[in-house]
Amino acid sequence: MKEIGARHFEERLARGAEQAREAGLDGLLISPGPDLAYFADYLPPSTERITLLVVPARGEPAMLVPVLEHDSAAATRAAGSIQLLDWSDGQDEYEPAAALVKPDGRYAVSDNTWALHLLALQERLPGTRFEPVTRVLPMLRAVKTPDEIDRLAAAGAAADAAFEDVLRLPFAGRTEAAIAAELDRLLREHGHSQVDFTIVASGPNGANPHHDAGSRLIEEGDTVVLDFGGIMDGYGSDTTRTVHVGEPSDAEREVFDVVQHAQQAAFEAVAVGVPCQEIDRVARNVIAEAGYGEFFIHRVGHGIGMTTHEPPYLVAGEERAIEAGMCFSIEPGIYLPGRFGVRIEDIVVAAEDGAHRLNNSSRELHLVQ
Structure with missing residues (x-):
């Protein structure tokens, strides 16, 4: 590069x-x-x-x-x-x-x-x-140059590769902390110089969007939220995928499908000139119409660049228009206290012809062992 x-x-x-x-x-x-x-x-x-x-x-x-x-x-x-x-x-x-x-x-x-x-x-x-x-000056670093976008894309691809690798590992019977350590190792193996976070939230812990991976043993039947990222060549990665240990229940599949639909609808709503808050509204409406509105408890996205959280923020009240070159996450989620959580997150870049994903690993519900 x-x-x-x-x-x-x-x-x-x-x-x-x-x-x-x-x-x-x-x-x-x-x-x-x-x-x-x-x-x-x-x-x-x-x-x-x-x-x-x-x-x-x-x-x-x-x-x-x-x-x-x-x-x-x-x-x-x-x-x-x-x-x-x-x-x-x-x-x-x-x-x-x-x-x-x-x-x-x-x-x-x-x-x-x-x-x-x-x-x-x-x-x-x-x-x-x-x-x-x-x-x-919230937009001081918000609009990225082509070179910056290339660096963000490379970091995103490295995070995708780490996810593909972690899917091959056993989950059941291992602690959240052990899987988090594997993600840290894999991010570094794929080129990250710095790992900022490795959230591994299994079972009821998945209802906490910022759960710290701990000593809980992951069990058969758990939904597991994996949110991880860091810095590579000076620019950030941040992606979330949700996996399941063994076959999911109908309720788990339903929640996953709602989040997947919300994430796709928000992605398709990205366009130059659209207010940032509109992307949040689109995802939130999908989740609310499915009956889970009260369980989507955070904004839909944040900017990313030299840090993993920076302007623009995709949140209600942010009327600033999206500009070509802005890079941000789209990460709706549903969090059911005491049960489980689901989140899907990609980094996207706004362009004159719409949005382009910088994370391209599968967004399906992956079954792990």
């Missing part, structure tokens, strides 16, 4: 400045995390030592780093587009940080900025207004 070069980071910085201007901001303040990796090709540890990229709406970007991390910051592909400044232990690091910010400006701050750093800047810049970037 083609490497993201210096020019791409220069373009991202210019796009970030443009979006800041359009939002009436004086700039972006970006701390260690996915936003810093996206704009500066830099992912240092987030610590009590401040690292801060300032992308002004007008002017040249600058990044302040601890002097002990100067060489690492200077070695990034984006270094030629950013003025690099440093500070030393024993120095008041917030003085040079504040000097990069307008004393009466308005800035979007990356969501994962430590309160320690933001409060220190607020103390030194009482006339400056700071707002979370997700609230004022």
Whole structure:
């Protein structure tokens, strides 16, 4: 896969400045995390030592780093587009940080900025207004380039391959944690550098969408929800499939069929210009009409990119229109307390001709041993 070069980071910085201007901001303040990796090709540890990229709406970007991390910051592909400044232990690091910010400006701050750093800047810049970037610029990273979509597709294909492999393993008599460990291993074998989650929710545990895989022994007759993903080549995967140990009951098949229908209907509803909330509504209506509306207890989807959860969110109240290049999950579910749960999830990309799935493993109810 083609490497993201210096020019791409220069373009991202210019796009970030443009979006800041359009939002009436004086700039972006970006701390260690996915936003810093996206704009500066830099992912240092987030610590009590401040690292801060300032992308002004007008002017040249600058990044302040601890002097002990100067060489690492200077070695990034984006270094030629950013003025690099440093500070030393024993120095008041917030003085040079504040000097990069307008004393009466308005800035979007990356969501994962430590309160320690933001409060220190607020103390030194009482006339400056700071707002979370997700609230004022939620689409900052939402529309993906073709290269980003290729990376998401590769991560999705690797997750699909891990699922196909795990289907060949025995489930009955093994703990949820054991199957979760197998998924972790398989994701890494298929190219993931980081595994973010491996949800294995069997039997009644399947009614908890975010169940932590534990010591419960998976039994014959269990429905098992498998939700797993991580990072590969800098971009995320996230998929959910539901399997059954042995033959399912009529009730289990009925619930599965409803979720499968809801997921397909939501996928077919994706189109450029359609409000994000409409995709949630379509899936929710299918489930409600089948009599299970109260058991669909979360939004239908979330964006994905350098992190597995990011804007856009497909949820009631989100009136923002879908744009070509947006990538997000479609993952309706039904959760019956004390009994079982079912969820099916794919990552899809919106395009001018509709939607394309980035997960292509079978969405049927797989029977495992």
